Amino acid sequence: MKSRKIGLHQFMAVPAFALYAVFFIYPLLKGIGLCFTDWDGIKAAHFVGLRNFIDFFHDQRALSDIRTTVLFTLGSAPLLNIVGLVYALLMNSEFRGKSIARMCIYMPAIISPLIMGYIWYFLLQPGRGFLYHFFDGLGHPEWFGNWMGNYKSALLVIVLVNVWQYAGMTMVIYLAGLQGISRDLYEAAKIDGARWVDGFLHVTLPLLGPSIRINVITNIIGSLSVFDIVMSLTGGGPGYQTETLSIYIMRMCYGSKTGYSVAVAIILFLIVLIPVAASSWLMRKKEED
Amino acid sequence: MKRRKAAALFMALAVAAGTLAGCGGAGNQPAAESKVSEPVEETAGAEETDDTQKESETGQAASGEKVNIKLFTGKIETIDVMNEIIESFNKSQDRITVEQEYQKDASNIIKIKFASDEVPDIMTTYEQGFVDEGKYMDISDQNEWWDRMSPDMKAACTDVKTGKTYRVCTNMTMAGFFYNKEIFNELGIEEFPGEWNEFVAMLEKIRTEKPDVVPWFIFGSEAWHLGHLIEFIPHGYVKSNLGTIEAKKAMLENDQEALKFADSDGPMAVFAGNMKELQDKGLINEDILTATNDNCVQDFVSGRTAMFSNGMWAISSVLEASPEMEDKIGFAPYPAYMQGSSPVVLSAEDSGYSISATTEHKEACIEFMNFLFLPENQQKYCEVAKAPSAFKDVTAKWAPEAVVSEVSAALDGAVNIGFTNEKPAGFSGDDAGRMLQGLFAGQYTPEQFAEAYTDAWNDGIGSAGDEEQ
Numbered sequence: 001m002k003s004r005k006i007g008l009h010q011f012m013a014v015p016a017f018a019l020y021a022v023f024f025i026y027p028l029l030k031g032i033g034l035c036f037t038d039w040d041g042i043k044a045a046h047f048v049g050l051r052n053f054i055d056f057f058h059d060q061r062a063l064s065d066i067r068t069t070v071l072f073t074l075g076s077a078p079l080l081n082i083v084g085l086v087y088a089l090l091m092n093s094e095f096r097g098k099s100i101a102r103m104c105i106y107m108p109a110i111i112s113p114l115i116m117g118y119i120w121y122f123l124l125q126p127g128r129g130f131l132y133h134f135f136d137g138l139g140h141p142e143w144f145g146n147w148m149g150n151y152k153s154a155l156l157v158i159v160l161v162n163v164w165q166y167a168g169m170t171m172v173i174y175l176a177g178l179q180g181i182s183r184d185l186y187e188a189a190k191i192d193g194a195r196w197v198d199g200f201l202h203v204t205l206p207l208l209g210p211s212i213r214i215n216v217i218t219n220i221i222g223s224l225s226v227f228d229i230v231m232s233l234t235g236g237g238p239g240y241q242t243e244t245l246s247i248y249i250m251r252m253c254y255g256s257k258t259g260y261s262v263a264v265a266i267i268l269f270l271i272v273l274i275p276v277a278a279s280s281w282l283m284r285k286k287e288e289d
Numbered sequence: 290m291k292r293r294k295a296a297a298l299f300m301a302l303a304v305a306a307g308t309l310a311g312c313g314g315a316g317n318q319p320a321a322e323s324k325v326s327e328p329v330e331e332t333a334g335a336e337e338t339d340d341t342q343k344e345s346e347t348g349q350a351a352s353g354e355k356v357n358i359k360l361f362t363g364k365i366e367t368i369d370v371m372n373e374i375i376e377s378f379n380k381s382q383d384r385i386t387v388e389q390e391y392q393k394d395a396s397n398i399i400k401i402k403f404a405s406d407e408v409p410d411i412m413t414t415y416e417q418g419f420v421d422e423g424k425y426m427d428i429s430d431q432n433e434w435w436d437r438m439s440p441d442m443k444a445a446c447t448d449v450k451t452g453k454t455y456r457v458c459t460n461m462t463m464a465g466f467f468y469n470k471e472i473f474n475e476l477g478i479e480e481f482p483g484e485w486n487e488f489v490a491m492l493e494k495i496r497t498e499k500p501d502v503v504p505w506f507i508f509g510s511e512a513w514h515l516g517h518l519i520e521f522i523p524h525g526y527v528k529s530n531l532g533t534i535e536a537k538k539a540m541l542e543n544d545q546e547a548l549k550f551a552d553s554d555g556p557m558a559v560f561a562g563n564m565k566e567l568q569d570k571g572l573i574n575e576d577i578l579t580a581t582n583d584n585c586v587q588d589f590v591s592g593r594t595a596m597f598s599n600g601m602w603a604i605s606s607v608l609e610a611s612p613e614m615e616d617k618i619g620f621a622p623y624p625a626y627m628q629g630s631s632p633v634v635l636s637a638e639d640s641g642y643s644i645s646a647t648t649e650h651k652e653a654c655i656e657f658m659n660f661l662f663l664p665e666n667q668q669k670y671c672e673v674a675k676a677p678s679a680f681k682d683v684t685a686k687w688a689p690e691a692v693v694s695e696v697s698a699a700l701d702g703a704v705n706i707g708f709t710n711e712k713p714a715g716f717s718g719d720d721a722g723r724m725l726q727g728l729f730a731g732q733y734t735p736e737q738f739a740e741a742y743t744d745a746w747n748d749g750i751g752s753a754g755d756e757e758q
Contacts, residue, residue, distance in 0.1 A: 149578045239727025254397040256714040
């Protein structure tokens with residue numbers, strides 16, 4: 001029997017695998033063990049079976065957080081893709097000042113979401129923020145409401161700020177996809193009498209498939225695990241109304257419910273996995289068809 | 290080719306070993322440190338550990354080895370003065386080096402440190418759960434400290450469950466209403482009301498006669514501030530009604546018969562009803578859910594608000610924003626809001642220092658704390674912390690004279706309540722504050738608030754595993 005030799009390339013993978021094992025696989029396995037315990041971060045952990053998972057589905061605050069997280073994702077993920085695609089289509093055309101426009105769109109993405117949240121907080125603060133003074137200057141302070149003081153408008157504000165910040169990142173991926181589409185295809189379609197809309201629907205969109213898949217999946221993951229922008233804009237408030245699952249996990253972890261918080265983290269992992277796997281499968285199937 | 294393979298293998302193993310070594314700290318910890326989860330009844334075992342520590346330190350001293358002490362703090366306001374004191378201490382001898390570590394989120398970071406066996410020798414964070422787990426060293430026998438301390442502060446430092454002391458609090462802090470004396474004088478309000486009805490009437494008078502002035506400013510975007518309102522007003526009532534020790538016991542034992550948190554005429558529901566009434570009548574700021582501490586200070590110094598609730602730590606930011614406020618700051622207790630109760634003012638321990646039960650350097654820690662507690666160092670400390678000393682032999686100018694006399698009068702005229710350290714570990718002051726945010730956002734009626742508060746309290750106690758203990 002011929003013995004299999006380990007080559008140089010396999011050796012080169014060892015550091016990466018070691019880091020992955022230490023920072024991902026080990027915490028994951030440890031987490032799976034902890035999620036069945038009542039560990040509070042201080043005392044010794046005791047095995048409690050599935051109690052943490054049962055408690056989660058009986059906790060009204062947790063269920064409300066799922067609703068908020070899902071609503072945020074339903075607003076944020078499609079908007080990020082639509083706005084990112086529109087930006088990419090614009091940036092793929094020729095006009096003066098394109099580089100500056102591209103930089104302006106992308107710039108918010110490189111600023112920390114926490115800082116971005118605080119900036120928007122001071123812009124939107126009722127009675128004190130920049131926008132209030134702007135409308136006041138126009139003689140219509142009543143046009144400006146307490147948008148962060150109630151659930152619906154606060155959630156909308158968070159979605160819009162998130163889209164404003166990350167649309168540039170989505171744009172870059174779409175732009176790379178658009179620049180990979182040959183001009184010949186559009187010219188051939190034009191010769192066949194296709195309008196711009198036909199070209200977009202039958203040439204651009206199908207060939208953007210891989211970019212759409214990357215953007216949809218990353219935006220779903222990012223939106224379902226949103227933390228920092230919510231923390232800095234509303235702190236999950238008023239009360240717990242705009243609290244997302246990631247914030248809930250953090251608060252439970254530091255609120256002497258460490259084992260429970262790990263169980264919720266695993267539930268969040270599954271919540272993220274389902275739409276990501278479904279969308280990935282659907283899009284791959286469509287591409288194959 | 291062989292050389293390249295060998296080099297690649299060496300580099301790969303070096304990186305892997307380096308990475309794994311970083312995770313293997315626990316195994317390298319001294320035996321004493323690996324005992325962090327020993328329960329409290331083994332405090333007797335701590336004496337054994339003490340002997341080991343002494344032996345270890347003697348050994349170190351004999352070999353001339355330097356001892357490094359880690360001091361962990363969450364007190365941003367004392368970082369510089371502590372660095373100054375630490376530098377003097379480090380220069381005063383050559384055996385012990387103290388190093389300060391500040392973390393903004395210290396109360397949470399310390400949990401990670403305990404969990405990962407990276408426990409600092411001295412820390413400012415203190416939690417009942419850690420006391421119960423025997424994480425702090427028993428310092429009840431440090432009579433040279435306790436003899437210098439006021440009896441009230443010594444009592445406040447003592448653990449109700451065991452009767453032992455695990456921390457030294459160097460300062461006192463007070464909390465109540467800070468009000469603008471100039472506005473009060475203009476309106477002819479000579480005395481701060483002691484009863485809730487009179488208090489509401491006073492706020493209405495301010496609203497009517499000075500429509501541009503917010504009678505009471507609450508910066509509700511910061512959950513800790515709302516949590517403090519609960520701590521000082523309804524919890525304050527419980528403590529004044531039951532007595533400090535009995536209230537602490539009732540909280541530790543979750544004696545709802547005594548606490549009456551869920552009762553529709555209990556302290557929580559009445560408090561929530563009162564707060565809703567103030568909101569409905571426009572006697573507190575409209576932007577309560579988005580207002581910040583900075584907004585409060587700015588509005589107070591510019592005369593746009595007549596009063597706010599806070600602790601002594603607020604004085605420095607007010608005077609920094611406007612030094613002219615020095616003679617205009619009034620201070621008053623929280624008015625009595627329950628039938629037959631009295632006004633209350635917080636007079637609590639502050640700046641607590643505890644020694645880890647597993648430190649290898651007990652004697653060195655005590656030597657440093659002796660230095661830290663020297664009257665001349667405490668004087669500097671109090672003046673920076675803007676808080677009076679808990680030591681009887683320390684005199685410090687911690688606030689302008691006018692403020693000090695206002696505070697003394699408030700302390701004399703109200704029931705002095707302590708801070709609740711006996712709250713459930715799973716229900717923090719911030720959590721309570723977020724519930725009050727919900728009340729102001731219309732999420733609860735006063736009765737629903739009281740029930741939700743009680744549920745969260747019970748759940749917090751259950752989550753800490755106290756039910757099984």
